[in-house]
Amino acid sequence: MEIRSLIHLVPAYLLYVSVPVLHVFSQEIQTTILNDETDAFINQVLAEWNSPGGVSVAVVRKDAQGTWTTETKGYGLATANGSKIDENTLFAIASNSKLFTVLATGSLINNETLSPRLSWTSKIASVIPGWKLMDPIASKQTTILDAMSHRSGLPRHDLMYHWSDKVEDIVQRMKYLRPATEFRDIWQYTNTMYILLSSLPPLLLPSKTPFPQYVKQHFFDPLGMNSTTYSFDLAKSSGKMADGLTRQGLNMSTDPFGNGTLRTFPFWMQDGGENESPLAGAGGIISNALDMATWLQTLLLNGANPKTGNVVFSADILDKAATGITVAAGKAPYPELSPVVYGGGQARSTYRGHELIEHGGNVPGFNSQVSRLPNDNLGVAVLSNDDIYGTYIMEVVKAYILDRALGLEKIDWNSRFKAVASAGANAQPIPTPRPPNATLPSVKLTDLAGTYTNGGYGSFELCLVSPSSNSTTPTSPSCSALASNISIILPGTVDLTLPTFLAEWDSPWASHLRLTHFNGNIFNVSTLTSLPTNDPTEPYWVHGGDAPGGIAESAIDGIGFMDVWGAANGVDSPQGKMVRERAEVWFDRKKA
Template sequence: MKHIKICILLLVSVNLFAQEINIKKSLSGFDNYMSQILADWNEPGAGVAIIHKGELVFVKGYGYRDYGNKLPVTKNTLFQIASNTKLFTAVAAGMLVEDGIFKWDEPFKESVPEIEFFNDFLNNNVTLRDMLGHKTGISRHDYIWFQSDFTRKELFERIKYLEPSIPLRQDFIYNNLMYSAVGYAIELRTGKTWEEYISENILSPLEMENTIFSIAEMQKSKDYGVPYDEKRDTTLLYKIPLKEDGAGIGPAGSIITSLDDLSHWVIALMNEGKYKNKEIIPNAIIKETLKPGIAFRNSELEDKGYDERLNSTYGMARNIEIYKGNVLTKHGGAMPGFHSQVIILPYNDIGIITFSIGNQGASLGNTIIGYNLVDRLLGLEQTDWNGRKLADHIKSKELSKNARSQHGFDHIEGTTPSHKLEDYTGSFTNEAYGEFIISHEKDSLYFNFRRVSLPLSHYHYNRFDTPDDEDFGKWSINFNISPQGEINEAVVSIDEGQVSFHKKPDESLADPNVLKQYEGKYNFAGSEFEIKLIDGKLTALGTTNDILIPYKKQIFKVEKFDDMQVEFIMKNNIVSGLKYKTPSGVFECKKVQ
């Protein structure tokens, strides 16, 4: 029994303590492997960095950072690392925890009273750890920020409109907006923007001198990645626009860096927060990011019989799993044309950074290259990650092509729109998602949403569809009619559900000075009631305090009853009374004060 215990201890020690790695031997044949997978996936380029025992021991580019001009990937090529930004935000928030400004596990609203969630339950319970661990139960709602010009403050203020999809802490729902909110909270409490705080407290101390936050800054460099994609259903590569989703969402994904610069960050994460013998990140913060929050099922084992990756959990901006008996932490990042992965094996003292260019080869940067390197560096049998993922990719492309060929399955022939095309035009708004515009040009309607502008064709009844655009996708707009027979709403499937956009009323009714003139007391058959401007909304005070919704000049709808209206009567540019219009009649009231 004693000998068995000793053997077990020896086996455990092999896994727990870093061993010397012969990089040259471990990477024998790796260059050929990279050439093969770039060819298999039709990928323009990729980059790899390996950190071991506090040092960058290998860094190399493969293929092209600019495929069109045949410019090579280098250790200094700038890449958008997208969601690998999130750990920077989690660490920055942790620094404020260390300062006593934030707390991991108490209601975030106690530290940041300015934040408003959908209801009081969330206000009283959502913690910083919930927000950074994707445990709020609030769906992604990515189209709130995607390609928008919303500021970080505006995104922060939209959180109150997001109803949870599932109860708090019940399951994992990835949410970029929570990271944006934490970034703005850092600004609220420190007086420094997220970018300033990150630069001052992380980037500068880590000597990440070439790490930046915007496409404009990136394009000033002579060495940056150019995104490419495949034309759908072909292998033709084409250059796609650099995508930047504005500073608003920055804390969730705006960092742009190189293999060399990012290695400094990984060195610190692997070395208890120290870089060049100086503590940059308190080790307590790093440990907190690795605490398991939400566990995932072993889907690869259950669905396909693959047992390499087991018992995956999510901490804060970090996945933790057991890979072939070794503790592995990781996180991926994806932007159009760019993919990245940061892997750390803390008990083996190994860090791996992978970048790749090309949407079709997302699996290269997110899985294939990184796990192949883990196998090589640990001397393990190499799993054919490339073969597995490539087979899935080919099958997915074929299934997607087949699915698109079956569009229009619910089309009803012989129908016509209920209104003239001009009646569908106007601005349609939603409190969370903002505004889109339906315009009428050359006998056709156009859908204009942020950077998307696509023609609409009549599908059936009051539904209009855009083409299935390769870059912007397919949009289907279903228009609804008010009790007054007017187009008053457009329903669009966005993100996780249907979103209603209401036709924007006359612009003048957003002016508080215009609304103010309608305030006062009104009389009907000897009974008085008052209309008052409360929180920017006209309100008829009474038992229920009915809110009046702007509709047309001098006309408002009653919020609770779409078939009821209030029209104010003007005499000599002064309000003299109102008409309360209902299905049963029109009731006139005089203004008495």
């Protein structure tokens, strides 16, 4: 779950792409945006990217007389069985859920019945009993504004939360997470702070209303967003839920837009629904283009219901969310764009001289982009179920629609981003070959197997699966079961010629960790997700593990992980003589 925009799709390899400065010539503003020409363009984009899925689009505009024009339409495939996307098709909107979390927090701030009153500058430590961070300054000083604008000093630490967690478990474990920077130093995107904000309604309200129900009661229901929900069960029962689709086995260096094998992601957040889910506040909402059109109108009306005029939330809350606090991107990659500032669940920048407020979202199988130009009374939402290239496709579609709606000369964003995607595929880091004379760790491989624990991340059991343990080496029942089922649940993921450990990992982003020995005490770390195929001859497929990931370094008393915490670009790694000093995450070995 993360912010996605044109700026954030342009990494360092853009330097190798020629980007001419384009002159802007005015075109006639279109009366209908999603017309035959747009349909042909979007379908052509989906074909060129060889997308297994598609997009659903909402466009809203208000004219000088206050009359709304609303258009919604779907393109491409919603499911693996070939059903088509339309305006009713449901998608995970991922981190576009964060704005609802900030608005819910703002409604608590405006709630005069709370005692003591809450404010944007309320210290988290004064609101949530026992809450701390590892950095004592951040622990004392972090406010709601700091939490929502990603400036606490914490990096992502996305592997720290588990499906078995409750929200309060994650909140209380945050004190064990190592910061990557000093407090209020830079913008570092983190989902954990939005998990924290989602704990406030049940904590502060006498009714103890669960967060998803609070959002439903205060936003979805008053706006008539009847298809929008936190519940996968409700979405599935509607018969309108899209599949998250991907292509496994693409050769990213020679044919990044090839066919591969069509795969379906099981929905990423199936438990909890409208009662409680640990990730509801960070990215739990499911919606469609019709409801997103209503939502865009409401945002452009600063919190008023577009059908009734009733105020659903106050304009000052939305203004606080959309006002820049931190710098998310200090430099624009294209002359048509600008740097980006971030408030709370909202990023603010410009597109070709027009002020733009938006946010993106990304979870396994789904992407979303919800954008509005407040000074132009224009809003666009694009939802995608293409896991690999959906983010690029959404940006191409969004920019095309903005150009048409604003009457601007079209820019060929599709060619630009296909070049970026191709360059990115070819720029994938190549794993460093294991030295032919690699030495084994200082601790015997069989002794490295066992249980490890970290206060923030919890515990995991490291199982030696290659070389196979001999009969004289004690192996836990769980490790024996894992080793015997590798070829079924994790096919093709273990090189039996290399010392390899596996660990089960109860996470949205990985079902297993793989540690493959490199040299000495160093192991290469990969996240793997085992997913069902519904094919009895090949019951599981594996997502992840192809590209180099993090590093683990073993020691007598534990193991340290590096390049896994998701710090912002340019942030230095921890330094130190001891492994635990230079580890981003240190796990103590549990004594037998």
